[in-house]
Amino acid sequence: MKHVSIKDVAKALNCSVSTISRALNDKYDIRPETRDKIIKAAKEMGYSPNPIARKLTQKQSYSIGVVIPEFVNSFFPEVIIGIQEVFFKKGYQVLIMQSNEQYEYELANLKRLVDNFVDGIIISLTKESDNLTFIRELIERNYPLVLFNRVDESLEVSKVIFDDYKMTFLATEHLISQGITDLMYLGGPIHLSLSKNRRRGFMDALNKHKLPTFSSQIIETEFSLKSGEEIVEKLISENKVPKGLVCINDPIAIGAIKALKNHGYKIPQDVALIGFSESPMASIIEPSLSSVLQPTREMGKLAAELLLKQIESNSVVPMTETIILPGTINIRESSKITHDV
């Protein structure tokens, strides 16, 4: 049960390996009849090309890498499905690497992908990625690269992001429109561009409506449910719970809800909340969670297409392009204040 190689086929058909190679790759300089004969024979013998050997000689490996920070939440898996849709059709292999929110893993993953000659990489940064040296090197080498969602804006590279600023602005305005003036923002890891933009959106909405702002209004968090829960527990113990909470994502919001409910707060009457990224949990928790709905799978598709474009055009000029995806606000119970209270 050994792998049949091009050589075996050549031997069987009594011709040279290069002829076989040409036939299989459908090159010119080959008589149609011989080509067909060879293809038929190859199939019968169960020949399949060895991608390893192919990678060694050729530039293309027909595989790309995806590096994501985590996949416990459903967000990144959903993006990957979008990516796979595009590349599967094109016959590309998609290598998925997970960095466990650690820069060390991320770097190792990137290096491994490069060492394995992937044709390009799609990446979303970990929450601690502040050293971007390796990525900058890749960009300089004109390595096909696309960042999505968790990007660093200083990098000159193709990106697909959500309209973080605007959507957070609108989400905040939505709470304000419910008559809430006392707002806080649970804002994610501090140095990610995504966090910064969303924070800015939050502040600008407050400013626009001439609401008071104060320094402790924005709280740094992780992306996890647990983090949201802990931080709100702390707010409760310090007696600093505001009337409205804008949250960087759904898990944070859900953690917050959990803590609030534990302590007898009524939602949305005592505290109104809105999340981000529309997780499946949003419609399950009680009260159901308002959230910014984003085209997650679409994000994956677009990132894949941007990468494909870079790969297929082997231009020396870097093709950087940024796509900003819009979202919509999905209003549910957690932010619908009944004014007849």
Place this chain on the structure above:
Amino acid sequence: MKHVSIKDVAKALNCSVSTISRALNDKYDIRPETRDKIIKAAKEMGYSPNPIARKLTQKQSYSIGVVIPEFVNSFFPEVIIGIQEVFFKKGYQVLIMQSNEQYEYELANLKRLVDNFVDGIIISLTKESDNLTFIRELIERNYPLVLFNRVDESLEVSKVIFDDYKMTFLATEHLISQGITDLMYLGGPIHLSLSKNRRRGFMDALNKHKLPTFSSQIIETEFSLKSGEEIVEKLISENKVPKGLVCINDPIAIGAIKALKNHGYKIPQDVALIGFSESPMASIIEPSLSSVLQPTREMGKLAAELLLKQIESNSVVPMTETIILPGTINIRESSKITHDV
């Protein structure tokens, strides 16, 4: 910015490539001093071995593949984290492939992994995988292989599974202990061993307690929340809702709860439920969901270790071993009937 190869190092140090190779691989037959000198020079020159070329000559590729049916639910990602823990330490690359619950993808994924010379594969079957020809072939070729969770018991290969029979038996008994005699089982895709064993556990628990059994008591489902919701909607419309529901997994149970609540059923008073596989949602939904808690990450670790054992012992004798992991029942509100009603 080209890749420096072993040849470049050889040229720089004025010695032969094989010496370099020996030094880098720390083989015998090399003087420590030359070795150290070479290693130092290689590092300075920024040399990194080309894994592709290595794969071509050697048998080992130091990479393994993981094929999972889906990763929208958190179960499989959690298993993969366990797998990665083991292999990352050993310097192995873990290739993650996702089959979208389709046999066609699964087969393509397996073939690609084999073509890429992974040293072994860890796999959990899709819900539709009933054609196991390719896997059987791999087993015959003594290809290192481990199945987990969604396995086929007829395959003679290493497996890591949960004690599906027993845990479902106990889960069912738990509902019975709450005084429920009118039970149904939402049981997952029909031909997976996992479904069969759990179904058997359910039936045996009923039999042990001499409860009536009837054919429509077990309903085939998918694994998704939506499936659970639809099926219970149907039960409601047909007026066939039982007093207790044992569910093959948490998403099904949560879908069921959603449908029941929509129609004004009280949980657990009108209908008590228990799920399986302890998802994060279980403690968030209201009422909180009782569920069988399983050592998910541990499952990944064990599967990885079984595979590693197969890879490292290059014995011709197949080493098949089945590990059955126990679970514990996590009782929450959805099945706690207050008898003072």
Place this chain on the structure above:
DNA sequence: CTGTTAGCGCCTTCAC
């Protein structure tokens, strides 16, 4: 101990 040679499977010149 170190260098030379050959070959993994494939593709790409270059002759014929």
Place this chain on the structure above:
DNA sequence: GTGAAGGCGCTAACAG
């Protein structure tokens, strides 16, 4: 049109 030869980067076998 087709075959022969060389090389991708590395390791292994055999000399010396």
